Amino acid sequence: MVGQCYVLRVVKEVNLPLRGKQGVRWKGEVPLYWRLLRIFLIFNIVFGLLVTFSIPFWARKHPDSVHTPVVSFRSADTYYLRPSVGWYEPGWLFIVIGLIASQWVIVLIKTEEIEFR
Secondary structure (H helix, E strand, O other): OHHHHHHHHHHHHHOOOOOOOOOEEEOOOOOHHHHHHHHHHHHHHHHHHHHHHHHHHHOEOOOOOOOOOEEEOOOOOEEEOOHHHHOOHHHHHHHHHHHHHHHHHHHHHOHHHEEEO
């Protein structure tokens, strides 16, 4: 109990937030483009992880005329995907990084409409 009081006193003196949740908050109503960007980011992360981890269960191990894009794993297995998935699978992480970067660009542009917590 004594240690907890000491820690709280130090936190109050240094002005550290008691909660670990940090981020930005819009001063007015949250714009529609920010909500859509967040939803697309979360959807992209979930869908990209599902596609990446499920490839061994549905992809073909032998090429044919339709399944031409190649995905190789460290386990030395090579899988052939449909072109509609073949463009997305290797680049979904770059899409996530681009969406996060676009959020920060919006934060830098709209600083007067955002408060930092």
